[in-house]
Amino acid sequence: MNFDTAWKAGIQGRSGAENMKAAKQGSAKPATRHDDSSELLSLLRHMWVIRAFEEKVSALYAAREIVGLLHLGIGQEAVAVGVCGLLDTDDLVYGGHRSHGHAIAKGADPNRLMAELAGRFTGYCRGKGGSMHIVAAEAGFVTASGVVGGTVPLALGAAFAAREKGAGRVAVVFFGDGAGQTGPFHESLNIASLWQLPVIFVCENNGYAEFTPLSAHTKVERLAQHANTYGIPGATVDGNDILAVRKAMGRAVDNARAGKGPTFVECLTYRLRGHYEGDPGKYRELSQLADWKKKDPIARFTRVLKRRRAASAGDFEKAESDARALVDAAAEFALSSPWPEPEETATQVCA
Amino acid sequence: MNFDTAWKAGIQGRSGAENMKAAKQGSAKPATRHDDSSELLSLLRHMWVIRAFEEKVSALYAAREIVGLLHLGIGQEAVAVGVCGLLDTDDLVYGGHRSHGHAIAKGADPNRLMAELAGRFTGYCRGKGGSMHIVAAEAGFVTASGVVGGTVPLALGAAFAAREKGAGRVAVVFFGDGAGQTGPFHESLNIASLWQLPVIFVCENNGYAEFTPLSAHTKVERLAQHANTYGIPGATVDGNDILAVRKAMGRAVDNARAGKGPTFVECLTYRLRGHYEGDPGKYRELSQLADWKKKDPIARFTRVLKRRRAASAGDFEKAESDARALVDAAAEFALSSPWPEPEETATQVCA
Amino acid sequence: MPELSYLEAIRSGLLAEMRDDPSVYVFGEDVALGGPFGVTQGIAEELGSHRVVNTPISEGTVMGVAIGAALSGLRPVVEIMFVDFITLAMDQLVNHAAKLHYMSGGQLRVPLTVRVQCGVQGNMGAHHSQSLESWFLHVPGLKVVMPSNPADADSLMRDAIRDDNPVLFVEHRGLYFTRAEVPEGGSGRAMDRAAVLRSGTDVTVAAVSRMVAPAREAAEALAAEGISVEVVDLRSLVPLDVETLVNSVRKTSRLIVVHEAVEQGGVGAEVAARVQEQALYYLDSPILRVAAPNAPVPCAPPLENFFVPDKERVVAAVHRTLASQPA
Amino acid sequence: MPELSYLEAIRSGLLAEMRDDPSVYVFGEDVALGGPFGVTQGIAEELGSHRVVNTPISEGTVMGVAIGAALSGLRPVVEIMFVDFITLAMDQLVNHAAKLHYMSGGQLRVPLTVRVQCGVQGNMGAHHSQSLESWFLHVPGLKVVMPSNPADADSLMRDAIRDDNPVLFVEHRGLYFTRAEVPEGGSGRAMDRAAVLRSGTDVTVAAVSRMVAPAREAAEALAAEGISVEVVDLRSLVPLDVETLVNSVRKTSRLIVVHEAVEQGGVGAEVAARVQEQALYYLDSPILRVAAPNAPVPCAPPLENFFVPDKERVVAAVHRTLASQPA
Numbered sequence A, B: 001m002n003f004d005t006a007w008k009a010g011i012q013g014r015s016g017a018e019n020m021k022a023a024k025q026g027s028a029k030p031a032t033r034h035d036d037s038s039e040l041l042s043l044l045r046h047m048w049v050i051r052a053f054e055e056k057v058s059a060l061y062a063a064r065e066i067v068g069l070l071h072l073g074i075g076q077e078a079v080a081v082g083v084c085g086l087l088d089t090d091d092l093v094y095g096g097h098r099s100h101g102h103a104i105a106k107g108a109d110p111n112r113l114m115a116e117l118a119g120r121f122t123g124y125c126r127g128k129g130g131s132m133h134i135v136a137a138e139a140g141f142v143t144a145s146g147v148v149g150g151t152v153p154l155a156l157g158a159a160f161a162a163r164e165k166g167a168g169r170v171a172v173v174f175f176g177d178g179a180g181q182t183g184p185f186h187e188s189l190n191i192a193s194l195w196q197l198p199v200i201f202v203c204e205n206n207g208y209a210e211f212t213p214l215s216a217h218t219k220v221e222r223l224a225q226h227a228n229t230y231g232i233p234g235a236t237v238d239g240n241d242i243l244a245v246r247k248a249m250g251r252a253v254d255n256a257r258a259g260k261g262p263t264f265v266e267c268l269t270y271r272l273r274g275h276y277e278g279d280p281g282k283y284r285e286l287s288q289l290a291d292w293k294k295k296d297p298i299a300r301f302t303r304v305l306k307r308r309r310a311a312s313a314g315d316f317e318k319a320e321s322d323a324r325a326l327v328d329a330a331a332e333f334a335l336s337s338p339w340p341e342p343e344e345t346a347t348q349v350c351a
Numbered sequence C, D: 001m002p003e004l005s006y007l008e009a010i011r012s013g014l015l016a017e018m019r020d021d022p023s024v025y026v027f028g029e030d031v032a033l034g035g036p037f038g039v040t041q042g043i044a045e046e047l048g049s050h051r052v053v054n055t056p057i058s059e060g061t062v063m064g065v066a067i068g069a070a071l072s073g074l075r076p077v078v079e080i081m082f083v084d085f086i087t088l089a090m091d092q093l094v095n096h097a098a099k100l101h102y103m104s105g106g107q108l109r110v111p112l113t114v115r116v117q118c119g120v121q122g123n124m125g126a127h128h129s130q131s132l133e134s135w136f137l138h139v140p141g142l143k144v145v146m147p148s149n150p151a152d153a154d155s156l157m158r159d160a161i162r163d164d165n166p167v168l169f170v171e172h173r174g175l176y177f178t179r180a181e182v183p184e185g186g187s188g189r190a191m192d193r194a195a196v197l198r199s200g201t202d203v204t205v206a207a208v209s210r211m212v213a214p215a216r217e218a219a220e221a222l223a224a225e226g227i228s229v230e231v232v233d234l235r236s237l238v239p240l241d242v243e244t245l246v247n248s249v250r251k252t253s254r255l256i257v258v259h260e261a262v263e264q265g266g267v268g269a270e271v272a273a274r275v276q277e278q279a280l281y282y283l284d285s286p287i288l289r290v291a292a293p294n295a296p297v298p299c300a301p302p303l304e305n306f307f308v309p310d311k312e313r314v315v316a317a318v319h320r321t322l323a324s325q326p327a
Ligand SMILES: Cc1ncc(C[n+]2csc(CCOP(=O)(O)OP(=O)(O)O)c2C)c(N)n1
Pocket: A071, A097, A098, A146, A147, A148, A149, A175, A176, A177, A178, A179, A180, A206, A208, A209, A210, A275, D029, D057, D059, D081, D085, D088
């Protein structure tokens, strides 16, 4: 898959889903393979889009242009892009309350996503969903959920259907370390292993569930250990290293497509902002935050690319500035879009 | 603890709880210790009471003197007696849908238990509970439940309260292999390990949940593996060997009382009757049943005692005949007891 | 027209849809072997074991799996063995199945059928005997049907599976072995509409599920006294066919609602609220509810018998409503 | 008399009981740090961190732990951060907490308080905005209270903790920062009784929780038109104080019930059913419900605003009921 096509198309105003579709025409399988320079640069660009998108969201929230309960994934972009970069549009992704990045990485149209967050009729869900409940069906981002752990079973269902249809599709679910203590998560590991479903569990272990560190939620240090109990291959990787994520994910996708069942990919990462926008974050040491800022996945990957001479200084700058332009356009699209009519409140309750 | 006192007292018509209380006056701690002959014989006697009780229940059910949904533990008596024989009255035990034996082993009065199954006002729950919902508070058998896995979290709460009160009490919960796939079970393992609660998980792995073998419910062969993931000491023992159960349980009780947290005791066993009374049991091979009959925990322990010359032939016979007499008396008590008045239906809804 | 038991009729409706549509799958505990009551017996043998999927005891996740499969184009039928255990699947059913069509602004659909078995039968006690259907009236996005007889069981099952929304299909254990004729190929769409089973002029008795039988028996008995009772089988709780009820009440001026669920917060409350709203001035006496007392379900036979409303209680309520007049 | 916010008043009631009784423990996600809204802030510091127990995200099991602790003599207060997530704890709450006293024939008691936060506030969408209290009317063995103001929040919290039954204490997020005077030491027992907040002669408006405010505003506005509205704050949903409502309706002959939960299957249905049963002949017009439309809670501001009933809708309902007459 070549992100660049998508990227450029995106700039030219095509919807994310169209982009991804276009991009995936020439999608080479298997997912595990050597990445060339342009592909690497495109990963960086996608991380930048997510970063710029969420920084814009944060600014709009501060300006009260966007309201609601917002959970940003700033600092976790390497997971979203590392994972989704290896998927096709019709692979199905499920997210959670912190999923703007997952949806964008899967090819959701930033315009419609921003409009959704801004509560506009042009949003993916006509403003009915909101930040924690993103659905971008055209891009294969099936749904997020405000219920921690809520989408894990759903992804199993998608994997079940995919397997029955025999199309080689995979299902992926993103969830946090906090979700790792929920019953449905454990029931899901069991069923996924029992039925050998083509599902990939992507745990974004950012060390905190709301204000409480993982160590106060469980004695199990690596959530991948649970997968191992079920015989599900599980790896714990540095989630701020996009190439490490991509490597683990590549194996997972290949296995799933080959009918070899589920994989668990635990990505150690950190959210650089509060649990939600407005969270004063008093439960974390500033020094911890500073340490993790040094591991910022974008800066870090930029250094890698520089070292590999995979792109020029201009490319790096352009990656960021293009992303900001794209996102500015998205914000403009969103804020100039119409609100839903109040009467929409009671429509679409039943199909 | 000396079961014999309890046993004799029981024959003399004291309630099970009184028996247990009397018996436990001289309770020697720690629970891990060498058993003398009379203690061993008393274990056998208790297994016989449970066996005789359930065979009587089965006969009364066939005669339609007892109605309801009945799950018998015939063949699993070594677990009930092996576990509860090491507990004091104020240690708290929780059971499930197949818990007649657990309650008796914990010291419940067979009369009031039988009356409960027969729906009489003299039953522990005045006929409101029934077979799957035994409560014998006086004996420290807190509650069973018709919800598979439902009591596991409750036992944690008992353990939490015990720890806060600092009385060195332990909580024990019996559950089946089928319960091992429920979310609350997994959430409970996590919390028990996180808070280091004095709770003992006793899994009666009888290989089936209703009509489905364990292998069709999970890929995890030994449920104790889940405990290990949480750092909870877990042992899998031959659940038809009462001494093996007692040994593992002794360590568990000592640990819990010493503030060393939870233990998981998985007992491999088999139910010699259908899932419920009336289950034709077509899903099991007759040969499998025959094999397990050879491992009948009562016959087996009798052979051990014979080998050790721990009792005379007369003792063995008397163990059975006394049990049958006790249970006949319980049946007579139950069936001659009054029914609850219909108006009782809407009483005791609130305390 | 073959005579089928209610249980066989459920299977007949299910099997008809499964034969027609390869995207219909069954999920549940022990379903491959037919489940504890035998509803799904023989389906795996006929249509392949991949279509009838045994699950671990993980109600919440299994519900989620079925929803996820529905989002991917299957039409799953998930069985919750006793409605008492739907308590373990409420998040998935309420927060996900019912809402995703709406929350996605119409992007998603959840064509899911949830089979639950409910009610008092056989002294099973408080964890295997509840009737909880009224909770789901309060969950926008769900439909709820509750057949009282084999023909409706067959038709409503077909309708439920074909519906593009999540439908809760509530079976009563106490009806499983009641038999009646069931038209081959189904008796036509039964969903969304109540059925007037007996027409009458003095009192309307609206009943649900197993309570339809005592309502009819009461009507029979009262006819002998010269009291003419109109009997309505609600059948569909969501949507609730208020129109049929209001039309009936305009004629009879009196209404009694009969259900086995406990009275407080039961379906009867919503029926009473809606009917008095639309037909207050036609009412000659208060709408009465004949329902279980506000208690958990007891186990012992005399208590269980007392718990469940019967013909006598319906008859008494009819007498009461006829005697009622302004103070 | 100090002025407290609703949130502070909840804490004040809780803290008073915790100081008095060392068997009161708090369980919940992030509660040691006060939870996301700060209700339990400072309690661990004052009374020891063992009394305020942070839990993993395991609502069902945490509910069970609290029940088990209650069975062992503690008086736990468990917090479910959003009522939307009580869907994950329904088995423990419904099948165990509510029933064990009954099922044990009185051997067991469950002195448990469940704090849940509900309602629409802040565009949080369908998974963080529901009002689900009416489900629990249908669960015998549970009590349900729903304070609308700081003084009641304080008193009802004390009452709930002292009660020997499981009590669902329903907080509205939209009220957390409303302030009013709260008598020191509590304002006396508030449980089990509705409160008549304003007396009137033309129409009774019974409201719950945050809807009490628009009911009062409507009464104010209508007074200017010469319409005299009696405002009743239901406050306790189980037991429901039907007597106060019936007495009011005997006077006013008209009733409107206002709640934020969706209309169908809501508390208004039970209120309507009970009041018409006991006071039909006093009613001059149908009992009306002012409630949310039957839809999940939408996120966007114009939709969310439309979803929640307001003063205007209450006023319109009053006009409607006054205009209503036989066809
Ligand atoms: C079932 C449920 N319980 C509680 C919450 C409140 N809540 C929202 S986010 C969160 C923490 C989640 O932690 P984690 O899974 O690690 O995800 P992160 O926020 O770190 O991305 C909690 C407890 C919820 N949304 N759902």
